[in-house]
Each structure stands twice: as structure tokens, then as C-alpha cells.
Amino acid sequence: MTAPLLEVRNLDVSVRDKKGREFKIVDNISFDVQPGEVIALIGESGSGKTTISLACMGYTRPGCHIIGGTVQLGGTSVLDLDLPALQDLRGKDITYVAQSAAASFNGAMTIDAQVTEIPVITGTMTRDQALAKAARLYRDLELPEPESIGKRYPHQVSGGQLQRLMAAMAMISDPRLLILDEPTTALDVTTQIEVLYSFKKLIADNETAAIYVTHDLSLVAQVADHILVLKDGKMVEYGPTEQIIRNPQHDYTKALMAAAHLMPEEIHAPPALGAKEPPLLEVRNVTAGYGPAQDIIALRDINLTISAGETVGVIGESGSGKTTLGRLISGLMGAKQGGVYLDGKQLAPSVSQRSREELRQIQFAFQMADVALNPRQRLNKILGRPMMFYRGLSQSEATREVARLLERVDLPTNFAWRFPPELSGGQRQRVNLARALAAEPRLIICDEITSALDTIVAQQILDLLEDLQEELGVSYMFITHDIATVSKISERIAVMRHGRIVAQGPVNEVLTPPCHEYTQVLLNSVPEMRTDWLDEAVAERRRLVAALD
């Protein structure tokens, strides 16, 4: 056995709070990376996975300190290097691919200029050599028009392409170690597998060692040789990929497995609803768009009904118009043609023209709870306001109601006096839901409410949704890009693409073959928990996409 390329031993990182107390966020972590091997760091947000990967470059975020342990890269002790030596190391021997490529590229420079920047300014390659190398990498990453794509600016390529270009930037100086920090999390499911596939190929072709940071166990099974499971900065489980996914030892790993974005074994057939009952909400022949005359069409001929007490899933990639549909129903934008009907009565297109009673019945839950809750309002006000606004409760009645509501979403009642930033991501999402519930609505439009959450927390939110539906009989319109999630909780689903509903019906009918080609593309993108899935899925996806266009 050769000496490992990277050897991390007993790494401790701590952060200091205002009162000067030290708190360990990474506790006694040890692992090896062999040359040409990929190790995955997996855990929820706050588990210290990014902190560890940054520490491997000798870097800590402001406020953090490495207080113990060693990091050896090919015999050099990274943590003992001074800043100039570290600068020499970073970008050349160790490179980093960040989660959001869109935020990491400079919009005012061409892609080529940014990809070739490091080798050119450090003098390891001439500009022409670097450009030639870049073009070769573009081809390896299967980017379209590899000869000319580098002359474009970042906004002229798609998100998935940008993420791959960032990998090209990282690979151009032939690093010994590549760190990938959630490189596909910000991408659409169907794009994700293509990007993952090109990363895998690139790593294998160049025999680079890599650290892959993610929260998604099913994805990591496709690329990693070893998996290190983290929880609260501690090592939970560490072993070869096959062993971890076949035979997880620790309860936490098992929980991660259970919450992974997998298709359920069996799609439950929805209960037959009484056909004579009129639907709660109806969207009839709606066409809508953006721009002064709504001429940039975002929705075309949409027909959708939602009955009382049912969950309708709306799935599609970003840009498919699913969020626009939600905004249209809630009155944030008007339709060009067609209309929205509540109990058979047409709703006014805009919020300001609807009555308070109409507004109360349809509530909207936003995707990002951290920006959807005013950071300067206590929960008592955030939750109490809809009660006072719609139901005419007094302040003291609302305060009592808020306590009951908090209990209902499984939060402690003394949270009423807290501000949103004092809550965790999952707790905030519960508050976000509770605010919608505070109006006692009949329909809640849930816009990607689980996609920003860790898998385990997302599962808890889904469970809560189901409990609430059973108790209160509320309907959900569940907007998401995640077909696995939607198939677990919906009775009926609608698949959207380019502003149209391409398939719609009871969940088992829509998702069981033979189904629409696009539905198949989506289904095919749901990872399966086996190591050979990716290659098959990519081949299948390319065949399907070719048939679709």
C-alpha cells in the first residue's frame, strides 16, 4: 500500500462566541485520501463537513481556529506552512469547487480568462498553453462547443455548464487534490446527473484525489470510494462506500439512508374522491407571462383542479413555470387569458382586488424560510398578525392562539418571543408553515418548502404536513423539482415543462410506465442507492432527451 496523499489526523477546529467561549465544531477527525481516490464527507448542515475540507487547504473561515491535529499533503504539513507557502499550495496542488458557481465567477470577465488565470499569473503555463489545456478540459467535461465556449461570459451559459466550467478551472493546474463542496446541490435534478457524470469521468481520467462534500448519500454512492459520515463535527462512520450503503452500522447513517431522495418502493394509489363534489380550486385555460404586455409567456393553457383535503404535486425543472403558477393562484400576478376559480367563483387577478376572506383561504408558504420570515419580528408577531388580520382576533387572543399553533407544529411555546435568526433551519420552516396555518386556510401553496433542508429535516416537515392534513383537512399544492418527494405525499400530480402541463393525473398513473417521455426523464434522474446506477442513468437520459426534442 502506497503512502496516502492526504493524511488528516485528529483534526480539531473550534469557533469562539462573543463571550470568548470556545466551541468545538470539528472534533477529532482522521482520514486518509489515497492518490486517485475519492472520499466523501457527508452530513447535515452544521456537521462541519465544509470546515474540514477547508482545513485541508490550511484555511478556516473567520472566527474559526484549528486548535489541534495535523494535515499532511504528500509529506508536507499543511497547517505549519506560512501564508506565502499556502498561497503557493492553493490553486495549484489543492483546488476547490464551490457550491454556487454562479456566485464564484466574475461576470465581467470571459470564462477563458478566469479558467486560465491561475496558471498564467503563477507562470506555470503560457497563455496559449493554458488556453489549449482549457479547451481540452471543456471537451472532457462534454461541454457544448468546447472551442468557443470559453469566449463567452458567465451569464451566457447555463448553471450546469458553469458548474462544469468551475471544475475546469480547478483542474487546469493538475492539482493533486480536488475539493468539491456540494457541487451539484444548486442544480436541477436532471442536470445534476450530467454534471455528476462529467465530474466522475474527469476525476477518473486524471487520477486526481478528491474530497466530495455533500449531504446527499445517494449521490455520493456514485462517485466516492470511501465515505465519512459526520454529525455535529464528530465522525460517525467511516468506511468503503459499498460497506456503508449495504450495511450501515450507526443509527444516524441508517436514518440518512432512510431519508435519502429515493423513489418509494410502491406508489400508493390515491383514495377515490367523490366525483360529484365540486373542486376547491380550479385553474381554467390560463395563459400568463411576464413583461409589460405579458408577451414573454411563462404559462400556457394550464388546467388544474385541487379538491378539498387533497395534495396535488406540481413538478418540473427551474424555468418550467411551476412557481409562476403558484404566484398566479395566490394573486401575485394576473393571467393574460383564463382564470382562477375558488368554489366555482372567479377570483380577481390581483391581491389588492380580492376580499380578505378570499385571501385567507389560499395561503402561500415560501421556499426559503430564512428570507420569508422577517428577522426583526418576534414569532408572536409573525404568527399573530395573520390571525388578527384575517380572523379579527385581539392581541391577547392572538398570543394565546400562537402558543397553540406552535405546539401544533411541534415547537416549544416560549419560542413566541424569539426572533427567526435564533432558530434552526428546520424550525424556521415549521414557523413558515405555521404562518400559513394561522390564517386557517383551505389551501396552502407550498413552494419547494423542503428543498433547502437537509434530508432528515425535510422528512420531518413532510410528516408534519401529512399530520396537519389529517387533522385539519387542508389541501396542499406542493411545488417541487423532486419527484421522489412528491410521489410520497401527493394524491395527484402535474408535470410541467416549458410552461405547459405535459402530464397530469393520479400519482400512480402518471408515474407508472408507460408515461410521458419527460416524466421518464425526471424519474430516471432520481438516484438509486447502488454504485453502478450513474452510468446507466446517463445513457438512458441521453436517449430520452434525444427522443423528447
Add this chain to the structure above:
Amino acid sequence: MTDRARTWRGELREAVGDLTPGVALCLLFLIAVILVGAFAPWISPYDEAEILTNESFSSPNAEMWLGSDYLGRDVLSRLIYGVRITLFLALIITFLSFFAGVGLGFLAAAFGGRVDDWMSRLNDAMLSFPALMLALIVINSLGSSFVVLVFTIAFIDMTRVYRVARALAVNIMVMDYVEAAIVRGEGKGWIVWHEVLPNALTPLAAEFGIRFTYAILFISALSFLGLGVQPPQSDLGVMVKENMQAILYGEYTTLYPAFGIALIAISMNVLVDWLLQRSSAKLPDEI
């Protein structure tokens, strides 16, 4: 309700704990200056207008701690009254400019579209006038009085505050929590007051400090040019002008008010910097 009181008091205690020695010094100085201004009649040893000696620009002595000015009045007493007037005017001006500027800025952001365009372009036109020139023209044509002075400077300052307030509010208006309030059916007033204002308070407080400093400098500059506060009353700017001759006799008389202006401005700036830094780079309270 005890919960609420505790956090309020806790926040204050925390803020005091964050003070660095330099910031604490500036804060103490400002508090002292404000107290001196507020209690000027009780603190000053003599009346500001009383001529005590025939000697112009006498050196500091036991009766007059900072000597006498060009008319033989007590410099210390005049300094104390000058601070009072300068601070008083600056405070009124800043409050007025904030009331109007923040109100209009938020209004423009809340309505957006045409309303915003018109208001903002009009404001840009106002901004393009050099501030001192505009003030000179207005005051020259209307004659100098406290009222004219206050409203002119407040108006000029308002255009600056408007820009900051509008920019802040525009960024807040696109947040999801504002959209949530819009979907709920809230009116513009409620949204501005309950959703936008609390989130703009810290940067606005910092802006208030900066504007307050500028107001002091502006009044002093006008007074120095003879268009600000009129004799027999005096502010710090007037005092600098009156006593410029003292330099020729080797006395520091004119430098005391000048240093006063400088120290107040610097202290305020240090305090504002600290406030902004604290709000932007907040360490976790507890982990």
C-alpha cells in the same frame, strides 16, 4: 412580558460589553458635550454676551480660563453657549431631514414604478446642485434666521437621506417576507412600518450619526461665512471667524471652537463606524 424586557436589557448590556476603549472615550466625550450644551446657563461662568475686560485676546487666567475674545468676552462661556446652539440646530436639522427623507424614500420604494422614477429623478436634480452654493443663494435671498437656516439645511440634507433610505427600502421590498405580507393583503403603510422600517433601523441610525456630523460642519461653515448664526448669538463657526485675528497675537482663542467642531465630528464618526461594524459582522451570540 418579562421575556421581552430581559432581551432588551440584555442587548444593551451586550453593546456596552462590545465597546472598545477608543469608542468608549468618544461616547463619553459626546455625552459630556451634550450635557454641557443642555445645561449651558448653569455651567458657564459668565454670560456669553457680557464684556468683562477691555483687553482683547487676553491669555488664560484665573478669572477667564480660556482668556477673552476680541471684544473682551469670556471665551469659555461663549464656547459653552456656542456648543449649545450648534448641537441644538444640528439636531433639529437632522431630525427634520430624516423625517422627510426617510418618509419620502420609503414611499418611493413602496410604490415603485412611475412614482419612484419621478421622485428619484427630481431628487437627483436637487442633488446635482452644490450644497453650499444652494444654501448661500437661499439664505442670501431670504435673509438669515434660525428658521431659514434650519429648513434650508434640512432640505439639502433630506435629498441625501432620501437616497440612502430609498436604496435600503428597495432592497428590503424584494425580500420574501415582504412578499408574504403582500400576499396576505397588507396595505403599503403596514408593510413600510412593520416590515421595512425595523430592518432599516441600524443603517439608518448610522446614517443619522453621519448626517448629524455633516449638519454641524455645514452650520459652522455658513456661520464662518457670515450667513449662519447672527450676533450677538454665536455658534462654534461664528467664534472661529470672530477670533481669527488672535493667531496674529499668538493666542489660541480661535482654535478652541475649531477643535470643538473637529472633536465632535470625529467622535461621532468613530461611534458610527463602530455601530455599522457591529451590525454587519455579528459573531454568534451563543453556540
